[in-house]
Amino acid sequence: MTDDADSRRSPTRRDALKFGGALLGGGLLAGCAGSGDSATPTSQSTGDGSDGATTPTDAADGQSTTTEGYTVSMSPVGDVRFDAVPEEVFTVYPQYLDMAVALGHGERVNSVYVPEMSGTTMNHYYHHLDGVSLDWEGLHDPLTDGFSKESLYERGSDVHLADPAWVSTQEGWSTDDVAEVASTLAPWVGNFYSGTHDAPPEGYADYRYYTLWELFGKVAEVFQERARYEALAQVHADLVSHVQSNLPPREERPTAVRATLSSDGSKFWTYHLNEPGYWLADTRPLGANDAFGDEEWNGLWGTVDYEVMLEADPDVFLHLWGLTPSYSMADTRSKLEDNAAGSQLTAVKEGRVYPAGMRYQGPIMNLFQIEMGAKQLYPDVFGAWPTYEDGDHYPEIPEDERLFDRQRVADIVTGDY
Template sequence: MTDDARRDAPTRRDAIKYGGALVSGGLLAGCTGDGGSDSRSSGAGSNAATDTPSEGGSATRDSSYSVTMEPVGTVEFDRVPETWFPYTGDYADMGVALGRGDGLLAIGVRARFGTHLYEELPGVSVNEDDLTQLWQDGTGKEIFYELDADVHVIDPNFMINRLQWSRDDVDEVAERVAPFFGNTGFTRVYDWHDYRYYSMYEAFEKLAEVFRERARYEAFEEYHDEVLADVQSRLPEDTPDVAVLYPAGMPPESFYPYLVGSGTQSKHWSDLNVGDALARHGVTDAQVSGGTVDYETLLEIDPDVLAIRLQGEITPEYFEREIVSHLRNHDVASELRAVRNDRVVYGGLTYQGPIVHLFQLERAARDLYPEEFGDEQLFDRGRVADIVNGDR
């Protein structure tokens, strides 16, 4: 089908559509919000599992309902979406946590979605090979038509600013296939993101409204707070300065620097109250500059801890062999305090939702504070699985 034919075709999907709040430029205009509070008690939730309207989401007696999130505005649903896909793994993980893994059709890049972690959760699984990879030397509109999902859990501004879509492209797919619903929150460094940010659990709550899975959301929120309170109660007063780095090649001779900010990609580090060694020395996040830092620069900063971020399933053996051993044997890297003190740790995946976050919080806490946490399991796999499976 040609682009002109698509635009002239009648709308295929009336069951799930944009509500009246989305007018002309309102979809992508980068409107300002309330400053992006990280508080999860923002009042933005709704009783999404019922037909009772509440702030942030409403439902009518005929079971239609609407959910509001910046920058997309208000999206109206006449039925609960059955098939869906995000671009990034943070929203994929949220959907799985809400018991919607069976309807997940695709992901931007398979290797960046931590499906291997679900293997520790009884009865929870996502077969990565069954997911269509959206990135295929770019991401075109055609794949959205082929997948024909009920909702695209993607910030439309991400499609424009990171994947070079036009506003017309977004509007076309939203009208002819299904709406976009999402807010880029894994990082907070993009200059085009000049509207409200949502914390992990604020975004999770919004997606729960879309899928009408309020009970699962509340169960996760409650358990997250329990786990985090326990971990934080055991942290020392003095916490280390950490440099979060992504190898520019293997074996690494330089790294892309990532700041420990308030985006969801850094939540496990922020939860552990670490300092940001890179930010304190004026290093710019790679997601802004695209630049790298070499070992000489790192030696000038000399962080307490090097947290090396890698995608995919990273075993301790692989990390020791490919990262730690290389640094120990490197003429310059071996002089770093973190290397000398055996403080080179796994930095985790970039994209994390509520399930992946618990795993990454546990691993980071063990690595930073082995005397306190050792090999202890810091959260109950069975309880998490029960929430996902709807057993509590």
């Protein structure tokens, strides 16, 4: 893959793809006008932490296929019509790239946020899946110089896996710009605010929230890969069922925090564990006691100092981004140990400061991150988390201690399902 604009098809060459751009142009501010998939914003989670994935067929509804094409119905974009599977795919955040890889179409993606970080992290997981890898070096970072309409025309994509509601909030974008891209270039297919259940911008009153695996089902419709989706969703459902059926009683579970230590080591950015949203699709099923569960922050995360962290004193510290190349776990542990308050944290004293993955997680990442968290939180139940060194791939887990079948996942991704 390359971001050389000359290697892309011109935006006027849409011979193989038609779409419902007129719907966006005429019904954008009405939310999901014309879609059979609109609903009042509400969590689609089952409420038991399973992220709505106990039945793998739930998320692939709303798809209409004929010999002349097919339609994908999704909030907030409405009905989007395709005459063929998109050949050039634009993404911003890596959950959509991971979805494309999981569906066997990763080579179609031309962009992702911080390719080195996203791609390296994904390959840390893919390393354990025979025949699965990501060549990320030619990918364009859509946020390098600000998210611009011009850059989309340079890519000449056939679909934009991004939320038009989110795009409308970016600097330099108006709702007219969003509609123009959909009607003259390629449709939007994405849902950003399901990540946190934060309110969408004005004009999207009918916005629907999806779980990660429901959203994955919608992307599977775009790629016409329902069978792959259902097979992977079953792996996920089995994993969550196994974990949740073996969790100790709530009063015996550890307190935990998911947080990131600032680069200067002076403060923490803290995140909840068990709230709705696909950003928490790896921690919510594990049901740990959130050390900051009663805190309400003015935003999607909080900022706390060492004294507040010591007051919460979690048994387990899950360092978000710790498995990515953006942070060093060795440095993080050193900074905590060298701080007078940090050294008194129970998680530090007991050696339970662990690397966590990325909140922008797709389905494959989610499987590994659920397993990782289960071992870090409940080693006596699911087996201990192995030693991890900075820059390593996801650690090798003994076969009898794996919580899901790597070969089964690899076979699905590579087409043997």
